[in-house]
Amino acid sequence: MFTSRPIGFIASPYKSTSEVPKGFGAKHDAEGVLKILPEFARGLTDIEGFSHLFVLWEFDRSEGFELVGTPPIDDRPHGVFATRSPRRPNPIGLTAIELLGREGADLRVRGVDMLDGTPILDIKPYLSSIPFEKLRRGWIAEAEERKRQG
């Protein structure tokens, strides 16, 4: 196995988890900057041609993991691999963001849901999409439906 190392850090408007929008219809349109370390900057070559990126990052302010837990958008427990809980066996977060522009080793992005200072592990081009109408969203759709029915 490997030991993670940051390739950079995220500048985000969110200083604590309570500020990050959560729940149904939460909009993730916050802007931020992926500040890549100088020694990894060459790895960004040609990235500006992509409109969207996957960012892999570390839940660095989370400790340990919980196999089953109740997420903020439901009142029922679910398995960690069926949620986006930060308390995971490998504390890796994944966010699809829109690339707005690049200045040197700084990537200006929209769709940030990470805390300020979060270590970035990897960036990959976002290439293909599964059509929304083909997705089944499990307990999340059910929890939405329960909420709708009050």
Place this chain on the structure above:
Amino acid sequence: MFTSRPIGFIASPYKSTSEVPKGFGAKHDAEGVLKILPEFARGLTDIEGFSHLFVLWEFDRSEGFELVGTPPIDDRPHGVFATRSPRRPNPIGLTAIELLGREGADLRVRGVDMLDGTPILDIKPYLSSIPFEKLRRGWIAEAEERKRQG
């Protein structure tokens, strides 16, 4: 930072990288099984409600990293963060797969592009899609176009 640990291993039809379909129009419809270790099985609770999952896994047969390299689908070099190269600073792979069924701690999936025995780091629900027509695909679209024009 953290040290990665496998939550399970992938049973895949591919025994070597040369067998994995690559290049334009490569179909990733191979079936495989995500074999989750017994101690993490409770983390799968309610996962069967989702049609698609993100699988994060480790490039365990790749060594070191290369900031700029020429991918198999082009004859020009690109930055590692603009490609899916296995030789990354953090050797983490990401695949969106379709969940076909669950038997205990085994998830039967379609869309496998990992080698047999690859360590799984994390599983997350695939929830939202960026419409394909909104994606710009950078050098990949350009390389496709060059190939088309022969």
